[in-house]
Amino acid sequence: MTPATTFAGQKLALFGLGGSGLATLRSLIAGGADVLAWDDNAGSRDRARDLGITVTDLGEADWSGFSALVLAPGVPLTHPEPHWTVARAREAGIEIIGDIEIFCRERAALAPQAPFVAITGTNGKSTTTALTAHLLRHAGRDVQMGGNIGTAILSLAPPADARIHVIELSSFQIDLTPSLKPGIGILLNLTPDHLDRHGTMENYAAIKERLVANADLAVIGVDDASCAAIAERRGPERIRIHVEGHGAAQGDFVCAGSAVRGPDGAVIAEVSGIPSLLGDHNLQNTAASVAAAIRLGLTREAIAAGLRSFPGLAHRMEPLRRIGRVAFVNDSKATNADSTEKALLAFRDIHWIVGGKAKEGGIEPLAPLFGRVAQAYLIGASSDAFAATLEGRLPFTVCGTLEAATAAAAAAARASGTEAPVVLLSPACASYDQFPNFEVRGDRFRALVAALPEDADA
Numbered sequence: 300m301t302p303a304t305t306f307a308g309q310k311l312a313l314f315g316l317g318g319s320g321l322a323t324l325r326s327l328i329a330g331g332a333d334v335l336a337w338d339d340n341a342g343s344r345d346r347a348r349d350l351g352i353t354v355t356d357l358g359e360a361d362w363s364g365f366s367a368l369v370l371a372p373g374v375p376l377t378h379p380e381p382h383w384t385v386a387r388a389r390e391a392g393i394e395i396i397g398d399i400e401i402f403c404r405e406r407a408a409l410a411p412q413a414p415f416v417a418i419t420g421t422n423g424k425s426t427t428t429a430l431t432a433h434l435l436r437h438a439g440r441d442v443q444m445g446g447n448i449g450t451a452i453l454s455l456a457p458p459a460d461a462r463i464h465v466i467e468l469s470s471f472q473i474d475l476t477p478s479l480k481p482g483i484g485i486l487l488n489l490t491p492d493h494l495d496r497h498g499t500m501e502n503y504a505a506i507k508e509r510l511v512a513n514a515d516l517a518v519i520g521v522d523d524a525s526c527a528a529i530a531e532r533r534g535p536e537r538i539r540i541h542v543e544g545h546g547a548a549q550g551d552f553v554c555a556g557s558a559v560r561g562p563d564g565a566v567i568a569e570v571s572g573i574p575s576l577l578g579d580h581n582l583q584n585t586a587a588s589v590a591a592a593i594r595l596g597l598t599r600e601a602i603a604a605g606l607r608s609f610p611g612l613a614h615r616m617e618p619l620r621r622i623g624r625v626a627f628v629n630d631s632k633a634t635n636a637d638s639t640e641k642a643l644l645a646f647r648d649i650h651w652i653v654g655g656k657a658k659e660g661g662i663e664p665l666a667p668l669f670g671r672v673a674q675a676y677l678i679g680a681s682s683d684a685f686a687a688t689l690e691g692r693l694p695f696t697v698c699g700t701l702e703a704a705t706a707a708a709a710a711a712a713r714a715s716g717t718e719a720p721v722v723l724l725s726p727a728c729a730s731y732d733q734f735p736n737f738e739v740r741g742d743r744f745r746a747l748v749a750a751l752p753e754d755a756d757a
Contacts, residue, residue: 300326301457305404307331310364312357314384315371316343322451323369323398324352334369335360337384357384362391372397372447372471378498397475398453399446399468404478406458412482413458416465416591419473419510420487420520422638423584424448426612427487428467430576431588434605435463438597447472463595470497470506483594484514485587489525490637494659504529511537518590520583521551538562540586542579552590554582559589567599568606574618575611580641614741616642619748625712627748630725631741636664639727643668646721650674650708652701655728655740657681662688662727669693673720674711676704680732701733701740705747722748 303326313324316338327334337357338344344354368388375382376395388395406413418428425448432444443455446466456462466481470493473479489504497503504525511517511529517537519530530539539551547553550562557571559582568589570576576585585606592602611617614632621627628646633639635658643649643665649672653662662685675695677685682697689695698704705722712720724744726737734740 300329301402301405301453301455303327303330303332303401303405303453305330305408306367306401309333309366311335311367311369312337312360312362312365312384312388313369314338314357314382315374316340316347316352316354317371317373319398319451319453320371321347321350321352322454323371323401326398326401326453327369335365357387362387362393365391365393367393368395369401370395370397370475372469372475375496376471376474377502378496394477395475396477397472398451399466399472399476400478402452402458402464402466403476403480406464407478410458410460410462413460414463414483414595415458415481416463416483416485416595417468417479417481417510417514418466418485418487418587419468419470419507420485421490421492421635422641423487423580424467424485425632426581426615427485427584427587428465429612430584430606430609431485431591432465433609434588434592434597434602435465435595437605437608438592438601440595468510470503473509474506476509479509480513480515481510482515483518483591484511484516485518485591486511486526486529487520487583487587488523490523490635491659492635492637500525508532516590516594518587520587522583538590540583540590542583552586554579554586557582559586561589561593567593568602570606573606573609575609576606577616578641578645614737616645617741619745620751622709622751622753623713624718625709625720625722627709627722627751628724629741629744629748630723631730631737631744633725633727634658634729634737636660636662636727639725640665640668642723642725643671646723647671648673648715648717648720650676650712650715650720650722652676652678652698652704652708652722652724652744653726653728654681654685655679655726655730655734656732657684657728661685665727666692673715673717674708676708678704678726678733679728681728701743702747705744705751709748709751 313336335355448467521527559568561567617629619627
C-alpha cells in the first residue's frame with residue numbers, strides 16, 4: 300500500500316466505496332488524514348461497514364471543513380450532469396481529485412524521479428500496460444502495475460527511485476488528476492467512447508491529451524486524426540507510432556507486417572509467431588511498450604525475450620478451449636465496436652456473441668466485416684437495436700443471455716461442417732446491463748465453455 304502522507308492532518312470527503320474507493324480510504328487513513336466516506340449505494344455502504352469502516356452521510360456533513368473531495372472515477376464529474384457531491388464541493392470551493400492524483404502527489408514528495416509510465420487510449424491500453432510491465436519484469440526490474448487494470452494504484456507499493464510504476468488510466472481517472480506528469484506518457488489511439496460522460500469527442504480527446512501534455516517523453520499513436528493533432532502540439536520529446544507508416548518522419552516508430560522499426564529504421568521488435576500479439580492493433584501496442592522499455596534502459600535482446608514470453612491478457616482475444624474443430628475465444632474486454640473490429644479481423648467463420656449496453660454508433664461501423672461472420676448471437680439490452688442493424692445482412696439469433704448464446708453458438712459451430720469455426724465472445728458493448736464488469740462477463744463465458752462436453756465427432 301502507498302500511505303497518503305501528503306494529506307496528513309487534513310479533513311477529506313470521499314465518495315465511492317467500490318474497490319478503488321476502499322483502497323483510497325485505507326491509504327488516506329494510513330497517511331494520517333481524517334476521512335468522511337459515503338456511497339449512494341446501500342450495498343456498498345454495508346460492505347464497507349462489514350470491513351470495519353465508518354460511513355458518514357456526506358449529504359448532512361459540513362463541507363466548509365473539507366480540504367478536498369476524493370471522488371471515485373465512475374462518478375459523473377461533468378456529464379450528463381455533475382454528481383451531487385461535485386456540486387457541493389464546488390459550492391465549498393474545494394478541489395475534486397481521485398486516487399491517481401493522490402499517487403502523483405506522493406511520488407512528487409517521496410521520489411520525484413521514480414519511473415512512472417502512464418498509458419491511455421480508447422483501445423489497447425490494458426494490453427500495452429500488461430506488456431510493458433511484463434517486459435520490465437522479465438528483465439529483472441522492480442515493477443508495480445495497476446490503476447485501471449487489476450490493482451488500485453494506492454494498493455501498490457509506494458514510489459521509489461528504483462521502482463517502476465506502470466499504470467493504465469481511463470479518461471475518468473485522468474479527469475481527476477490535475478498534476479499528472481508521468482515520466483513516460485503513452486496515448487495509443489482515440490475513437491468516440493464514453494461520450495455520455497464527456498459530452499463531445501473534443502472534450503474526450505482533450506482529457507486524454509492531458510496524459511501526454513506534461514510527460515517527460517510522450518509516445519503517441521498517430522493513425523487517427525485526434526492523436527495526430529495531439530502529437531503535433533507536443534514538443535520534441537515525443538515518439539510517434541505509425542501502424543501503416545504513411546507520413547512517417549525521421550524519429551518515428553513504424554509498424555508494418557509483423558515488425559516494429561525504430562527511429563533509426565532498424566527492426567527493434569518482431570511479433571511473428573507470438574499468439575498473444577496477433578493483429579495490427581497489437582503491433583501498435585508492442586511498439587508503444589518497446590518505446591517505453593528502451594527509454595528505461597532495456598536492450599533489444601531483453602525486449603525480444605520478453606515479447607516471446609508474454610502470455611497475453613485475460614478477456615482480450617483469449618483462447619479458451621478447442622472442441623474438435625471449434626475454437627472458443629474470450630474477447631469480453633471488447634466494449635466498443637473499434638475494439639471488436641480487431642477480433643473480427645483476426646478470425647474467419649465466426650460465430651459471434653455480441654451485445655450488452657451499447658455504445659454510440661452500435662455495431663454499424665463493423666458492417667464491412669460482416670462477411671467474416673457465419674452467424675451472430677445477440678445478448679443484453681442492445682438486442683433489438685443490433686437485430687435491426689443485422690436484418691437482411693447477417694444471420695442472427697436473439698438469445699438474450701450469455702448462457703443461451705454460448706449454447707446456441709457452440710451447437711451451430713459444431714454442426715457447421717466448416718474447417719475451423721470460431722465461437723467468439725466480442726460484445727462491442729459495456730457489460731453493465733447484465734454483469735458488473737467485463738471481467739465477470741468473461742469469467743462467466745470461460746466457465747460456460749469449460750462446462751461444454753467433448754464431442755469426438757465435432
